[in-house]
Amino acid sequence: MAKSSAKLIEKKQIANFVWEFKFELLESHKLYFEAGQYVAIIVDPKTRRQYSIASSPLSSENEFILCVDIKPNGLGVNHLLSLNIDDEISFIGPIGNFVMPKMLSTNLFFIATGTGIAPLRSMIETLIIKGLCKKHNIHLHFGTRNINDLFYTDLFDSYLRDGSIKEYTKYLSKESLPETISGYVTQFIPNLSPEIIPDSQYFICGGTEMVKSAEAMLLEKGVLSTNIFHEKFH
Numbered sequence: 001m002a003k004s005s006a007k008l009i010e011k012k013q014i015a016n017f018v019w020e021f022k023f024e025l026l027e028s029h030k031l032y033f034e035a036g037q038y039v040a041i042i043v044d045p046k047t048r049r050q051y052s053i054a055s056s057p058l059s060s061e062n063e064f065i066l067c068v069d070i071k072p073n074g075l076g077v078n079h080l081l082s083l084n085i086d087d088e089i090s091f092i093g094p095i096g097n098f099v100m101p102k103m104l105s106t107n108l109f110f111i112a113t114g115t116g117i118a119p120l121r122s123m124i125e126t127l128i129i130k131g132l133c134k135k136h137n138i139h140l141h142f143g144t145r146n147i148n149d150l151f152y153t154d155l156f157d158s159y160l161r162d163g164s165i166k167e168y169t170k171y172l173s174k175e176s177l178p179e180t181i182s183g184y185v186t187q188f189i190p191n192l193s194p195e196i197i198p199d200s201q202y203f204i205c206g207g208t209e210m211v212k213s214a215e216a217m218l219l220e221k222g223v224l225s226t227n228i229f230h231e232k233f234h
């Protein structure tokens with residue numbers, strides 16, 4: 001796969017341990033991706049790190065956004081954090097099969113923890129831009145540890161207010177606060193109504209433990225494996 005280059009045009013902290021990076025492709029470089037895919041950033045000749053694209057392919061032709069959990073604090077995180085505006089990165093991509101199928105169910109459930117929201121944000125924005133949010137009910141379940149770890153709250157609140165998404169539930173696993181649910185993001189699954197299940201699809205992204213647990217709970221509820229789509233970050 002061909003190498004591409006982009007320069008950093010925006011960098012900001014958006015939560016306690018999360019930074020957002022906006023890149024502009026260098027002239028003549030193109031990135032034709034599907035919502036849900038990722039890029040592999042070349043950190044050094046021997047090291048690559050994958051980051052899901054958080055922006056929609058329909059929102060800009062020559063820009064893309066990544067959101068990065070800085071806690072792992074390894075080569076990938078430090079490479080990104082050390083970038084200044086106008087610095088260039090090399091990457092390979094788009095890569096990945098975590099994309100929405102052509103035939104979408106009426107009810108679309110998006111389940112994420114932490115920066116696992118990145119590919120789901122891209123998918124949700126794409127559905128909204130295409131006007132598909134009028135035909136499909138978008139349910140978003142987003143979990144973090146503490147309130148200071150949450151991000152994109154204003155964005156998803158505005159989608160909820162204008163009716164683009166039907167549901168936006170925030171879960172905090174280490175804190176109890178108003179307007180959030182205390183505990184794991186997966187806890188709504190046992191209460192899913194049996195009528196909704198045959199016409200629903202599930203898009204899950206985050207750490208392996210959460211993804212595995214959500215998948216097992218959905219299968220237990222009778223969701224077909226062909227209606228579950230997931231990406232594991234670590």
Ligand SMILES: Cc1cc2nc3c(=O)[nH]c(=O)nc-3n(C[C@H](O)[C@H](O)[C@H](O)COP(=O)(O)OP(=O)(O)OC[C@H]3O[C@@H](n4cnc5c(N)ncnc54)[C@H](O)[C@@H]3O)c2cc1C
Pocket residue numbers: 038049050051052053066067068069070071072073074075076077078115116118119231232233234
């Ligand atoms: C398909 C795919 C897409 C991804 N997209 C994103 C994304 O959009 N945003 C993002 O922040 N990360 C994403 N990741 C994770 C990312 O690729 C790196 O693994 C992460 O940034 C750590 O890299 P590092 O070099 O800084 O740390 P490393 O040196 O690789 O790891 C340092 C330590 O942290 C642990 N660790 C690695 N990754 C994580 C993690 N995500 N959370 C907690 N502990 C971890 C490792 O086990 C190790 O002990 C994605 C991973 C995959 C496979």
